[in-house]
Amino acid sequence: MRVFRKISELRQFISEQRFLNKSIGFVPTMGALHSGHSELLRVARNQSDIVVCSIFVNPTQFNNQEDLINYPRTTDRDIELLKAVECDALFLPEADEIYKEETRLKFNFGWLESTMEGLHRPGHFNGVAVVVSKLFHIVNPDFAYFGQKDLQQLAIIKQLVKDLSFPVSIISVPTVRESSGLAKSSRNERLSIEGKNIAAHINKSLAQLESQLLSGISFDEYKSESINYLKDKGIEVEYLELVDSETMKAVSNKLNDNSVALCIAAVVEGIRLIDNRIF
Structure with a gap:
């Protein structure tokens, strides 16, 4: 090289x-x-x-x-x-x-x-x-x-x-993840082992929210529940949005064939992390 x-x-x-x-x-x-x-x-x-x-x-x-x-x-x-x-x-x-x-x-x-x-x-x-x-x-x-x-x-x-x-x-x-589901990031190196375990809940919460949206529940109806779930795990949510995966424009639910993305920024042990799920 x-x-x-x-x-x-x-x-x-x-x-x-x-x-x-x-x-x-x-x-x-x-x-x-x-x-x-x-x-x-x-x-x-x-x-x-x-x-x-x-x-x-x-x-x-x-x-x-x-x-x-x-x-x-x-x-x-x-x-x-x-x-x-x-x-x-x-x-x-x-x-x-x-x-x-x-x-x-x-x-x-x-x-x-x-x-x-x-x-x-x-x-x-x-x-x-x-x-x-x-x-x-x-x-x-x-x-x-x-x-x-x-x-x-x-x-x-x-x-x-x-x-x-x-x-x-x-x-x-596509995003590469740890076995825990945590998205690979250079910032992960600044997390403790416990911090990485806590941060794994970010992807878990997105998976739960995706499942709810696909079942017909509106994003606004379940958003606060996801934020509270993460807060209980010691994770501060900066934003959590549902957007069109191409345009990044906000959408209210997943009721059509368009690809959408749940996007999040959250702080664990003072380290700011971002992740998303496209579906």
Whole structure:
């Protein structure tokens, strides 16, 4: 696996692969890699000739600076994981390589900025859109792979690609979970063993709520019961919403054939976690 820290060097590598008519699959990450990332890379490996992964803890998408400081950084371990899944190239830049000066670019994703993650993390999606745009320009991939756990972010990136006409296909990959049902996340590393056991109730509550919705009970009728269930387990719910899984617009129940998603953000041991169930 080649490791690149400079944009110019990575671009040279990409140009060489393009000259050989190789397709490029790209997995952007912030490191602290786990089996969820391995699945993204595995899918990329099966679909693309060359797999490129980036590890960059993007400072502009953190509205909480303490969260940025505490974000786990496990570069040596990450490199071993990437080698194990036969990644071809790792882009590992410093912040001043991506942001040579403070960016003045501002994205506005309309109503998506005022719901769920957009509402609770002001400026987050602007930071995501800026760095993903930069990475797409640098890597110029044919395919880019994102996990469904960050469902609203996935919708934002699809909108970004559509509006700016990036020549890249966005591939979504289902969420990978612990045996307990807890969604794999780099933030899980900051939880104690007890905290992980508590956090497993997040997915359990979503499964219970899904079952109720499919039986005909309205979302509003059962939402507060789900929140109270989690509160009793020691979990603080930031939001719990039922949305169209493509548009992220709120819906009131599951009475048609459209795909919907239960989306949640919750705090366990001071660690903010997100999850969803699509059905």
